[in-house]
Amino acid sequence: MLASFECTVDSGVICTPEFVNDLFEGGIIFxxxxxxxxxxxxxxxxxxxxxxxxxxxxxxxPKVVPGKFSTAMESLVGFVRDEVAIGIIGPDGAxxxxxxxxxxxxxxxxxxxxxxxxxxxxxxxxxxxxxxxALLTWVIFVAAGISKQGFRYFLDIIWPxxxxxxxxxxxxxxxxxxxxxVRPFSLAVRIFANLVAGHVMLxxxxxxxxxxxxxFQVKSFVGIGWFAIGLGIFVFEIVVSVLQAYIFTLLSAxxxxxxxxxxx
Numbered sequence: 001m002l003a004s005f006e007c008t009v010d011s012g013v014i015c016t017p018e019f020v021n022d023l024f025e026g027g028i029i030f031x032x033x034x035x036x037x038x039x040x041x042x043x044x045x046x047x048x049x050x051x052x053x054x055x056x057x058x059x060x061x062p063k064v065v066p067g068k069f070s071t072a073m074e075s076l077v078g079f080v081r082d083e084v085a086i087g088i089i090g091p092d093g094a095x096x097x098x099x100x101x102x103x104x105x106x107x108x109x110x111x112x113x114x115x116x117x118x119x120x121x122x123x124x125x126x127x128x129x130x131x132x133x134a135l136l137t138w139v140i141f142v143a144a145g146i147s148k149q150g151f152r153y154f155l156d157i158i159w160p161x162x163x164x165x166x167x168x169x170x171x172x173x174x175x176x177x178x179x180x181x182v183r184p185f186s187l188a189v190r191i192f193a194n195l196v197a198g199h200v201m202l203x204x205x206x207x208x209x210x211x212x213x214x215x216f217q218v219k220s221f222v223g224i225g226w227f228a229i230g231l232g233i234f235v236f237e238i239v240v241s242v243l244q245a246y247i248f249t250l251l252s253a254x255x256x257x258x259x260x261x262x263x264x
Contacts, residue, residue, distance in 0.1 A: 043113060043123050051105040080104055080249070088253040092260050096253070099140065103133055104249040107191065111241030114199055115234060122195040122241070127188065130248075134188035137252040138180075145259030153259070187251055191244045198237045205230030 028036045058073035066074065080101045085093035107124060114122035124130055145153035157179060158172045205226050212223025 039121075040123065040126060043110075043119065043121065044129065047106055047110040047113065047123055050109045051102070054105070076105075077101060084249055084253050088250070089257040090261060093253065093257075096140075096256055100249050100253055103137075103252065104245055107133070107245035107248055108242060111191075111195060111245055112238070114195065114202070114241060115237055120202075122199055124191050124244075125195045125199050127192050130188040130192045131184075133248070134184040137187060137255060138184040141252075141255040141259045142180075144256055148260045183255060187248065187255075191248050194240055194244050198233070198240055201233055202230060202237060205233065 028038055029042055030037050054073065058070045063070070081094075081097045084104075085097045085100050087093070089096060110123040110129070112122075113119045114125075142153075149156070157175045159168055160171050160175060163171050209223045209225075209227030209230055213227060214223075
């Protein structure tokens, strides 16, 4: 598919919209005052409501013998609590369970939108969302470090103990850049880049395969190959979606742990 400045409806070429964001946001759905709600905004809220709905449906009426769905959700919550929050952060991790569980489920649902029929768009492929969540994690682990250690949190980063004095300034500089710049940036870019790459590959392979197959020409055989590869990547993207949500949550717990337990 091409975007052209000079095109007609009959040419089969997509015209460049007045605003390039229309290519990605799907246009405006409705307005709330002067604020325009696009398809992306709608998907953000949909992911949040899906997470709330799943948790509400699983735990609204506790039972002695829970059903299969409630058992599955309890296992998921228990995994985040025991293996990620408490398992990595330690006893202090109990207070961060709600945050870690929330971002894991939200990112998981948002990532899986990539392979959801009639949606087919991962909300984490827009940099604003991963950047916001990474910044939120950054604020939490910095605040946790200040709460646990006070001003010494910054002092130990700038002038790290246990390092030869001649090297402290260099190690301190590296730590400052790593903690305050690299961590939030890499946390956001990792999930963003993986989901964008998967979304682009799926779109190109499945769309071009469909177009070639429906052309009913020699290139239809090429289209079958593209479509088959696209279906393979479709399955692979399910794994990527789950893995990237887990990695983001895991690294968030690791960063919090380094703030509340600097001796480790």
